[in-house]
Structures are given as C-alpha cells and as structure tokens.
Amino acid sequence: MHGLCAADVAEGYLRGVADSNRVLSRQLNELLELIRQYGPDAVAGALTKAYTARAFGADYVANILRQQQTPRRPQPPLRLRDPRLNELATDPLSLLAYDAFILESGKESDDSATETGSTELVDHEPPTGNDDL
Secondary structure: OOOOOHHHHHHHHHHHHHHOOOOHHHHHHHHHHHHHHHOHHHHHHHHHHHHHOOOOOHHHHHHHHHHHHOOOOOOOOOOOOOHHHHOOOOOOOOOHHHHHHHHHHHHHHHHHHHHHHHHHHHHOOOOOOHHHO
C-alpha cells in the first residue's frame, strides 16, 4: 500500500463502498461530515487504514478517527506487597510451538481421512472377472 497515493486510496475505497450493500450517497455524506469534524488529513489517514483493512463504510472510518482522538493511557504495573514477587519476570511466550502442534495434528487427521478414503475405494471396486480363473 506504500506506493498508493491518496487519490488511489480514495478511489479504491469508494469503489469498495459502492460494491458493498451500503448506499453510496449516504456514505459520501457521512465521510464529508467526518472531514468537517476531523479535518481532511485525519480522514485521509483513517481512510487509508480502513482501505488497507478492507473495511468499507463511513462508520469504520469514524471509529478509526475516534480511536486516534482518544489514545489509551498506559496503566502502571501492578505492585504486590511482597517485593520478591515484584521482581519476578516471565519468559516471553512464543506461539510457534503451539502453531506447529496444531498444524501437525491437523495434518495427521487429514492423512488418516485420506487413508480411510483410499481403502474404501479399494474395497468397493467392482470385480474384474479375473478372480474366477
């Protein structure tokens, strides 16, 4: 998306809205209202994010704008009474092992279904007539 200019994003976004089940004129009016409220630069940035996410509709753009206007304040870390517990650190969790396990278990179930399917085909083959010889 880095190579797209604002005009390309706007055109692509409006085409996406037009292809959706939304009323285009209403969507345009809502986008124009957002420009009046937030300014053209903020709406252009939100439109780009929505376009990248394939989220077509002025309500998505409005939601992005609201989120940008109200940034989350980071919460201070929880402090426990026992200072030793405050010093504990956990290893960062890697989901690669879980992904490998799930992919492997999914592969095994697919293999067993394929094997069962192929044996059923062999069992149900019509007789060739050579067995009587």
